[in-house]
Amino acid sequence: MRSAAEHLAQVLALVREPEFEAVPLGVALGRVLGDDVRAAGAIPPFDNSAMDGYAVRVADVSVASEAAPIGLEVVGESAAGHPYADTLGPGTAVRIMTGAPVPAGADAVIPQELVAATATSVLVDAPAAPGAHIRRRGEDAAPGSVVVPAGVELRPRHLAAAASCGVAQVLVTRRPRVAFLVTGDELVAPGGTLGPGQIFESNAMYLAAALASLGAEPVDLGTVGDRGEDVLAAVSGASADLVVTTGGASVGDHDPVKEGLAPAGVSFLTVAIQPGKPQGLGRVGGVPVVCLPGNPVAVAACVEVFVAPAVRAMLGLPEPAWEPTRAVEGWRCPPGREQVMPVVFVEGGVRPATSGGSGSHLVARLAVADGLARVRADADAVAAGDIVAVRRFTV
Template identity: 90%
Template sequence: MRSAAEHLAQVLALVREPGFEAVPLAGALGRMLADHVVAAGAIPPFDNSAMDGYAVRAVDVASASESAPVGLEVVGESAAGHPYPGTVGPGTAVRIMTGAPVPAGADAVIPQERVAATATSVLVDAPPALGAHIRRQGEDAEPGSLVVPAGVELRPRHLAAAASCGVAQVLVTRRPRVAFLVTGDELVAPGGALGPGQIFESNATYLAAALASLGAEPVDLGTVGDSGTDVLAAVSGADADLVITTGGASVGDHDPVKEGLASAGVSFLTVAIQPGKPQGLGRIGGVPVVCLPGNPVAVAVCVEVFVAPAVRAMLGASEPAWEPMRALEAWRCPPGREQVMPVVLDAGGVRPATSGGSGSHLVARLAVADGLARVRADADAVEAGDIVAFRRFTV
């Protein structure tokens, strides 16, 4: 059997970055920035006022006091978007609003609540510090300085910073197209009527949502029955950067994925992981193909452990860390296989999300789990108080 780490390395070796595209800021939320955003000019582009008040020359009011206030003539106004066109000369002041350009000649702003003013004059009773309440040109960013580094998943604050630079569009990594195919004669779409031996199909719903949450573009190839020919036809026609199949990859008599793809470039093997032991990996027509088991919990585990890292690698995103966490109760592990157990966070530790262990069919219990615990392959049990690796679900 191949270890989970070895299998992940093989999966990552298959995929490639899908390239880049320019998108407007309005469509860039959640995308991975592929090139630095730098300031083309100074931010702010001019000295501006941090307060509503009066722009003055500090020297004119340097001697001002409560007992001997200094009077200045108000010669105009500077408002946001409407700068005062002249110069503040000796003995004058300009009414100024927050964010408005500081007029030439002024070197301080006195807040309006600290003066006595009329429409044409202002009386100052305390000297301001030189540069008081002035936001300097380039204080936020100098021309050419880095504002948003490449490799960032763009959030609203990043988009606002880019917009402040005058950037209308950004270069981002193209969303990888990840196609998925679900197989099995026993599957019925949700909302349908179950016949004898049939179950509702959930993997397509999970994969579409999981891939979208990872930043990929999901491509639903549909559901096919237990026909190797149909599987090969569906996979061969996929316009995708990666194809995922679920089910039919084991050693049974009716394993259509293995039947259809084994002779076309996909190798089938066992991975030392529970759940998720039977897997396939290869290329069909140059497109990477990853074949997962069909049981829903196994699909969820394999997406977290193998598929999600591949999508993040294509996007240039970092892999979230696994953290040490204390087990709150004991459970059994499969000998010789790394166990990945859906768990619930509870009082500073984790416990299994279900009394049924890590059974790959227990999909309804996934809804109550907070994440996954990983247990080494050389462990045959976890005892209360043992340390396991834990990570919240990333999809």
């Protein structure tokens, strides 16, 4: 039996390295940046005012006081996009708006609420400190400095920063195409009518949403019954960077995934994890294939532990950490297998999301879980107060 860590290493060895493409900045939200965004010039590109007020020469108002205010002639205006073109001379001031360029010769801005002004003059009753209320050129970013580093998953704030550099397009990692195939004669699409021995199909819905939330491009290969040749036909025709199948990967008499894909190059084995023990891994026609059990909780656990890291590897994203967290309730563990337990975060730590343990059939209770706890294979129980590795769901 292969350990979960060994199996993950084998999964990661199958998938490709990140690939890159240039996309317009306007459609880059959620993409992973493949190269640093650098400031082509200084940001801001010129000294500008932090306040509405008056641009002055410090020397002109150095002795101003309430008892002896100094009057300055207002010789013009500097507004955003419309700078004052001349050099400020002695005894003069320029009306200035927030964000507008500071005129040459001025070395301070006095806020408008601190002066008495008319259309042609301003009365100043206190000295101004050099540089007061002036945002300096390059204060935000110097030319050539990194504004958004490679590897960032682009959020609105990153796009705004890139736009401030004048960037129109960015290099991002290509979204991996991840195809998924659901198998089983017992499956009925949601909204249908259940016959004897049938259940509603949920894995396709989960996989489509999970893969999209991971940043992959989901490709639905549909649902096939318990015929190995149908499984092989669906997987062989997939145009994808990775194929994920669910169901039919165990050692029963009706395991179509194993029947169809084992002769094509997929190895079927047991992994020391619960839920998710029977799995398959290999290539079909050069495309990596990961075969998961069919029970929905096992699918969700194995996506978090095996499939999500593969997608993140193809996107160039790091793996989120599992954090040590206290268990506030105890539970039993399967001997010899690492347990992946759905948990709920509560005051003081975590507890199991269901009284039924980590059973792979408990899909309705999966909705109340916040994340997963991982318990090492040599533990047969978790006691209240024990520390376990926990991570909130990443999909």
